[in-house]
Amino acid sequence: MRIRVERGTEIDDENRFYPIFVSLEDRVCLVIGGGEVAQRKVAGLLRFGAVIRIVAKDLTCRLEERCDGTRVRWIGRDYEPGCLDAVDLVFAATSDVELNRRISADARARKLWCNMASDPEMGTFIVPSMVTRGALNLAVSTGGASPALAREIREKLEKEFGPEWGPYIRLMGYLRKVIQSMGLESSENQRLFRAIAALPILSWIQEGRRGEILRGLQDVCGPRLGIEGLNALLDELWKPFSSSSQPCATPPEPSAT
Structure with a gap:
């Protein structure tokens, strides 16, 4: 440097x-x-x-x-x-x-x-060379020194961050808004955020274990969560994977230029 x-x-x-x-x-x-x-x-x-x-x-x-x-x-x-x-x-x-x-x-x-x-x-x-998974954007740049190397790194990231990350990020964004709307103390919000982040939600999405996601979130958040709204979101997130129980089996989104 x-x-x-x-x-x-x-x-x-x-x-x-x-x-x-x-x-x-x-x-x-x-x-x-x-x-x-x-x-x-x-x-x-x-x-x-x-x-x-x-x-x-x-x-x-x-x-x-x-x-x-x-x-x-x-x-x-x-x-x-x-x-x-x-x-x-x-x-x-x-x-x-x-x-x-x-x-x-x-x-x-x-x-x-x-x-x-x-x-x-x-x-x-x-x-930059980009990997896009829903709201998640991973940008790679070599400062113009080697676009070919940037593409190679992007291809590695595409394998590491599969399409299951799209619904995962969207779900986490939804949960954040729900918890913030509960009117809890800031310390309690932070406790819930940490507890949710510790759940293996990404693995459950990869494995198509929707029931585990519901049970895990209910255990952490209790009845305040609002299962109807969560179920409606999961219905929407699961639509692209209706022909398969595993979201990661779908092809990745195209990368940005």
């Missing part, structure tokens, strides 16, 4: 990208390029509710299919600085390295964040 001191502050030169999760709902994202790299960028952005403008002379068939004129709009011309007007994020995803660098420079001049497909470390933000 290389540390330099600037104006009395230590700066880590090997980790210059600050990890952050950003809401893109209804944010305008400009993707410049119409090939497979741009196609992957657009697919990832759509999952998080972005409004997308694509600047390119030609598009892949899949990209063209996505252009509906509202959520995804195709601007069929070459890039020019004016394309950066009224956008929130920029993705330079062309096959022309020099053009990508020019786009990045133009974005910097306007104080816009820009992701560069060809030179990730030269952009102002990078898109």
Whole structure:
């Protein structure tokens, strides 16, 4: 790790990208390029509710299919600085390295964040390799040094964190809200949170042992839990696994770009 001191502050030169999760709902994202790299960028952005403008002379068939004129709009011309007007994020995803660098420079001049497909470390933000399990997002980045290594680490995480983590996180979020609504003392809330976390709920989900989940939570929380609401949630969580008693048998969700 290389540390330099600037104006009395230590700066880590090997980790210059600050990890952050950003809401893109209804944010305008400009993707410049119409090939497979741009196609992957657009697919990832759509999952998080972005409004997308694509600047390119030609598009892949899949990209063209996505252009509906509202959520995804195709601007069929070459890039020019004016394309950066009224956008929130920029993705330079062309096959022309020099053009990508020019786009990045133009974005910097306007104080816009820009992701560069060809030179990730030269952009102002990078898109990590991700594993998504419901509300759980695991992001992996090498700071642009080795995207291939980031993908390899992501693939290992996909095996370690299977699809059962999606319903597990959702269930834990539900229980947290229920307990907070009980009007208990903060110390009692914390005791219940710790007791629930100590239950082998993840294993019970993996093994399809719904009855064990109900009994375990009743033992910890007592009648205040509200079994009807919990049963309704479990009904919903179990739907994707109706053809199998084991949730982990279902295929994993696709990773973000």
